[in-house]
Amino acid sequence: MASARNEGLDVDQVFLRSQENPSGLGGRPREDFRMTRHGAYLLAMNGDPNKPEVAAAQTYFARMTREAEVRTKTPALPSNRDLALMVIAEADRADAAEARARELEPSAQAWDVLASADGDYSLRDAAHILNRDRGIATGQNRLLRSIREFEMVDRNGVPYSKHSAHLVERATSYQHPHTGEAVLSRQIRVTVQGLRYLHRRLGGEGPLRLPLPQAG
Numbered sequence: 001m002a003s004a005r006n007e008g009l010d011v012d013q014v015f016l017r018s019q020e021n022p023s024g025l026g027g028r029p030r031e032d033f034r035m036t037r038h039g040a041y042l043l044a045m046n047g048d049p050n051k052p053e054v055a056a057a058q059t060y061f062a063r064m065t066r067e068a069e070v071r072t073k074t075p076a077l078p079s080n081r082d083l084a085l086m087v088i089a090e091a092d093r094a095d096a097a098e099a100r101a102r103e104l105e106p107s108a109q110a111w112d113v114l115a116s117a118d119g120d121y122s123l124r125d126a127a128h129i130l131n132r133d134r135g136i137a138t139g140q141n142r143l144l145r146s147i148r149e150f151e152m153v154d155r156n157g158v159p160y161s162k163h164s165a166h167l168v169e170r171a172t173s174y175q176h177p178h179t180g181e182a183v184l185s186r187q188i189r190v191t192v193q194g195l196r197y198l199h200r201r202l203g204g205e206g207p208l209r210l211p212l213p214q215a216g
Contacts, residue, residue: 001014001015003042003045003046004038004039004042009038013036014035014036014038014039014042015033015034015035015039016033016034016035017031017032017033018031018032018033018034019031019032040057041061043057044057044058044060044061045058045061045141048185049144049153049156049157049188050156050157050158050185050186051156052155052156055148055155055156055157056155058144058145058148059148059155062145062148062149065089065145066149068086068089069089119191119192120168120170120189120190120191120192120194121189121190121191121195122187122189122190123140123143123144123188123189123190124140126143126189126190126194126195126198127139127140127142127143129195129208129209129210130143130195130198130199130202130204130208132209133199133204133205133206133208133209134205134206135202135203135204135205135206136199136202136203136204138202143198144188146198146201146202147167147188147198150198150201152166152167153167153188157188159188163194163197165191165193165194166190166191166193166194166197166198167188167189167190167191167194168188168189168191169186169187169188169189170186170187170189171185171186171187192210195208195210196208
């Protein structure tokens, strides 16, 4: 909902609230949501990839996006399915435009990317570094989809052992917005070797330029 709101969409139209009684026998109705295709896309892309249902949805949208990119378009009225693919492709283009906009930042600011003490990077920072190459246009979500397409992680988002030098899982915590409790989750991070691997797989045209180590 926050993503839809930030895009300037009417949240109540994208995510329609409904109440229903699944038993049909009366009692307190259960609150539910019905969402548009774009709402389903936003939900999948902002979900936890460690959950099988979310991972399956992300894989589906990635595949549909890829099909839309390679399909030869013909002059005809778009179907509902084609409209959904156009929305997904537009989200990818916005991701790429944001990545290219970073290239216009002053050099010192553009390279102010912090690595963890263990020398690995969040997906957002990894995408920022990879985008310094003219041959690569990616963002956090597109990079995650590429990692899945390259079969670097399993369906639950866990890195395969053959890519243990490229990706690592690290525990991270955040405060639950409703309960205020600390919630522990796992986050995929990209190692320096992983950056080099992804740079090559994504078609990098020049040498990979890593940010300078921060002064201790």
